[in-house]
Amino acid sequence: xxxxxxxxxxxxxxxxxxxxxxxxxxxxxxxxxxxxxxxxxxxxxxxxxxxxxxxxxxxxxxxxxxxxxxxxxxxxxxxxxxxxxxxxxxxxxxxxxxxxxxxxxxxxxxxxxxxxxxxxxxxxxxxxxxxxxxxxxxxxxxxxxxxxxxxxxxxxxxxxxxxxxxxxxxxxxxxxxxxxxxxxxxxxxxxxxxxxxxxxxxxxxxxxxxxxxxxxxxxxxxxxxxxxxxxxxxxxxxxxxxxxxxxxxxxxxxxxxxxxxxxxxxxxxxxxxxxxxxxxxxxxxxxxxxxxxxxxxxxxxxxxxxxxxxxxxxxxxxxxxxxxxxxxxxxxxxxxxxxxxxxxxxxxxxxxxxxxxxxxxxxxxxxxxxxxxxxxxxxxxxxxxxxxxxxxxxxxxxxxxxxxxxxxxxxxxxxxxxxxxxxxxxxxxxxxxxxxxxxxxxxxxxxxxxxxxxxxxxxxxxxxxxxxxxxxxxxxxxxxxxxxxxxxxxxxxxxxxxxxxxxxxxxxxxxxxxxxxxxxxxxxxxxxxxxxxxxxxxxxxxxxxxxxxxxxxxxxxxxxxxxxxxxxxxxxxxxxxxxxxxxxxxxxxxxxxxxxxxxxxxxxxxxxxxxxxxxxxxxxxxxxxxxxxxxxxxxxxxxxxxxxxxxxxxxxxxxxxxxxxxxxxxxxxxxxxxxxxxxxxxxxxxxxxxxxxxxxxxxxxxxxxxxxxxxxxxxxxxxxxxxxxxxxxxxxxxxxxxxxxxxxxxxxxxxxxxxxxxxxxxxxxxxxxxxxxxxxxxxxxxxxxxxxxxxxxxxxxxxxxxxx
Numbered sequence: 001x002x003x004x005x006x007x008x009x010x011x012x013x014x015x016x017x018x019x020x021x022x023x024x025x026x027x028x029x030x031x032x033x034x035x036x037x038x039x040x041x042x043x044x045x046x047x048x049x050x051x052x053x054x055x056x057x058x059x060x061x062x063x064x065x066x067x068x069x070x071x072x073x074x075x076x077x078x079x080x081x082x083x084x085x086x087x088x089x090x091x092x093x094x095x096x097x098x099x100x101x102x103x104x105x106x107x108x109x110x111x112x113x114x115x116x117x118x119x120x121x122x123x124x125x126x127x128x129x130x131x132x133x134x135x136x137x138x139x140x141x142x143x144x145x146x147x148x149x150x151x152x153x154x155x156x157x158x159x160x161x162x163x164x165x166x167x168x169x170x171x172x173x174x175x176x177x178x179x180x181x182x183x184x185x186x187x188x189x190x191x192x193x194x195x196x197x198x199x200x201x202x203x204x205x206x207x208x209x210x211x212x213x214x215x216x217x218x219x220x221x222x223x224x225x226x227x228x229x230x231x232x233x234x235x236x237x238x239x240x241x242x243x244x245x246x247x248x249x250x251x252x253x254x255x256x257x258x259x260x261x262x263x264x265x266x267x268x269x270x271x272x273x274x275x276x277x278x279x280x281x282x283x284x285x286x287x288x289x290x291x292x293x294x295x296x297x298x299x300x301x302x303x304x305x306x307x308x309x310x311x312x313x314x315x316x317x318x319x320x321x322x323x324x325x326x327x328x329x330x331x332x333x334x335x336x337x338x339x340x341x342x343x344x345x346x347x348x349x350x351x352x353x354x355x356x357x358x359x360x361x362x363x364x365x366x367x368x369x370x371x372x373x374x375x376x377x378x379x380x381x382x383x384x385x386x387x388x389x390x391x392x393x394x395x396x397x398x399x400x401x402x403x404x405x406x407x408x409x410x411x412x413x414x415x416x417x418x419x420x421x422x423x424x425x426x427x428x429x430x431x432x433x434x435x436x437x438x439x440x441x442x443x444x445x446x447x448x449x450x451x452x453x454x455x456x457x458x459x460x461x462x463x464x465x466x467x468x469x470x471x472x473x474x475x476x477x478x479x480x481x482x483x484x485x486x487x488x489x490x491x492x493x494x495x496x497x498x499x500x501x502x503x504x505x506x507x508x509x510x511x512x513x514x515x516x517x518x519x520x521x522x523x524x525x526x527x528x529x530x531x532x533x534x535x536x537x538x539x540x541x542x543x544x545x546x547x548x549x550x551x552x553x554x555x556x557x558x559x560x561x562x563x564x565x566x567x568x569x570x571x572x573x574x575x576x577x578x579x580x581x582x583x584x585x586x587x588x589x590x591x592x593x594x595x596x597x598x599x600x601x602x603x604x605x606x607x608x609x610x611x612x613x614x615x616x617x618x619x620x621x622x623x624x625x626x627x628x629x630x631x632x633x634x635x636x637x638x639x640x641x642x643x644x645x646x647x648x649x650x651x652x653x654x655x656x657x658x659x660x661x662x663x664x665x666x667x668x669x670x671x672x673x674x675x676x677x678x679x680x681x682x683x684x685x686x687x688x689x690x691x692x693x694x695x696x697x698x699x700x701x702x703x704x705x706x707x708x709x710x711x712x713x714x715x716x717x718x719x720x721x722x723x724x725x726x727x728x729x730x731x732x733x734x735x736x737x738x739x740x741x742x743x744x745x746x747x748x749x750x751x752x753x754x755x756x757x758x759x760x761x762x763x764x765x766x767x768x769x770x771x772x773x774x775x776x777x778x779x780x781x782x783x784x785x786x787x788x789x790x791x792x793x794x795x796x797x798x799x800x801x802x803x804x
Contacts, residue, residue, distance in 0.1 A: 274336025358552025
């Protein structure tokens with residue numbers, strides 16, 4: 001057997017050697033011919049351009065399901081969609097049987113068809129038939145503008161054969177379908193299907209496919225209301241041919257004949273025009289399958305249109321909505337603006353536009369302070385009239401609580417506690433943290449913003465804010481799913497391209513920005529935010545929507561924000577005017593929050609976030625102050641971040657000594673130790689106490705010292721207003737008289753008498769309600785207040801008398 005194989009191999013080698021020798025001898029005898037042949041072969045190989053069509057294309061975006069979301073016209077003013085990978089079977093049959101029935105058999109040209117065309121043209125004395133194959137028509141379309149002649153026909157035939165060698169038959173059909181003219185500025189099957197029938201190509205019926213198949217042969221027939229009978233006759237002849245060839249059955253044929261012709265052109269879908277606008281800048285002339293979910297986008301558009309119609313009555317003309325899938329960071333709905341008019345910035349995409357943040361950054365400050373161990377969720381924060389270096393923040397409702405738990409201050413969006421928290425945390429430190437979140441519009445130096453940074457002094461945009469909250473939610477989700485692991489790239493950029501799979505980096509035990517425990521506690525606080533009007537009873541229903549959310553309103557009612565997150569989705573909403581005009585009726589909770597909840601109601605319900613127990617620990621917390629429990633505190637156990645063990649022990653509980661009746665405080669100078677009753681007492685500083693007790697009827701002020709124990713009386717007196725070194729601007733009334741300002745003080749003893757002085761000049765006495773009107777000329781003054789026990793406080797102020 002081996003010998004036989006060896007002999008066969010030798011014979012084969014001898015045969016190929018013989019052939020090679022004969023070729024070599026022929027080439028030697030015919031060098032010129034062979035060189036010419038080689039040149040011709042090279043020319044033939046390279047005669048067809050690598051890129052057959054250089055026409056500009058429309059930018060087309062589709063939903064993740066493949067539904068058309070919108071398109072932008074090509075640069076040359078033609079509606080020409082990029083080529084598809086395949087064409088519908090119905091149109092393929094129609095075009096082949098109408099234009100080139102032997103398409104799948106010829107090498108690019110059909111000699112029989114050419115001879116028949118030449119005979120018909122000769123008999124008619126003019127060109128009545130071209131005889132071109134579909135492949136030749138593709139070549140002619142690619143060489144647009146060339147004069148039709150026999151020489152041009154020969155060139156087309158040569159190039160057609162070359163095209164047949166390069167592409168498959170179906171690819172050639174795809175080129176034809178993408179570049180054939182369909183009347184007016186409509187080029188290609190995709191656009192023609194939308195323009196004339198309002199559907200995608202694969203949704204066309206047999207009659208519709210036949211109509212479009214005959215159009216490139218005579219695109220002028222498509223004008224609405226004209227040439228209808230000619231177009232119908234051509235279509236019906238094609239349908240009859242399909243029936244005769246048994247491509248369609250009798251029922252389909254008869255029903256197809258009853259279908260009407262296209263009349264008024266259809267408008268293209270414009271479900272996400274502002275997303276299309278952005279994609280066109282980066283991917284002009286391409287077909288992009290986005291991450292947007294078609295049905296969700298349509299329903300969010302409906303919500304946006306409904307609220308626009310409502311808000312325009314109060315001259316609020318713009319809004320924006322974005323929905324992000326936290327798992328993938330894919331944008332699943334994108335509404336860049338309301339369906340307003342050009343006068344009100346219809347084409348402006350609000351989502352990337354910088355706008356004043358209002359209170360929307362407060363959760364980030366709260367979470368960072370938790371993470372740094374600077375406060376606990378219920379740590380009491382002062383909420384009293386405050387002036388810091390000339391800056392006087394005020395709460396939205398112009399009221400004061402005296403002291404409020406930090407998470408309650410967050411859920412109610414109180415401004416003064418937020419400013420005091422930022423002062424404690426540090427402006428530059430918080431600024432650097434915002435840079436780590438890549439809030440690109442927070443781009444000025446920290447001193448430019450000052451403490452107003454937390455109240456809307458900075459600008460950001462809906463894109464960056466949604467990305468930030470998606471990063472926080474992703475951090476928490478991954479930590480609980482992997483038992484204490486983080487990902488390095490958690491704050492990844494948002495994505496609208498379905499061909500991109502977002503990578504989040506390798507796992508690590510180092511937190512990317514915030515620990516999972518701090519995020520979870522922050523989200524718990526945000527879950528308690530007051531809901532919009534009409535949903536007050538939300539917490540009493542098991543099926544209520546569980547989301548962490550925050551609103552924000554910028555100064556002057558220019559911007560209304562609402563951002564919320566479930567364990568799966570982040571929804572961001574902005575409402576306002578693109579021009580920056582404010583409106584009194586515009587607030588985050590009243591204008592943006594209702595849209596937020598309507599959008600969340602479109603999304604699948606998800607369970608609340610699992611507690612990241614590996615990043616928290618239980619601790620004894622003072623039930624009243626929210627600090628770590630001290631010696632005299634009523635204690636309750638709470639989950640706190642691991643870092644929070646270093647926060648301060650409760651400063652507000654102390655042991656006081658009362659007489660046997662419990663009505664007065666005493667000390668060893670006036671009462672024997674045996675008769676003293678020691679009791680822990682919750683005591684706030686005077687100004688905090690003055691406001692706090694008006695909101696908390698169960699707050700018990702310290703009892704006064706018994707008359708014979710005055711020596712032990714500690715100072716319990718402070719100013720409410722003005723602040724130290726504060727500037728007071730006095731105005732005049734219409735008669736030119738200078739109006740006084742009202743100074744206020746607080747004392748722990750309800751019936752204490754206070755004595756007021758301005759630069760040692762006695763002004764008067766107050767009791768119970770300690771308010772003193774002060775009139776002064778411009779200058780520097782010292783206000784002094786004393787009580788009956790000799791306790792004294794002073795404030796230095798500067799008075800400037802203004803004009804009326």
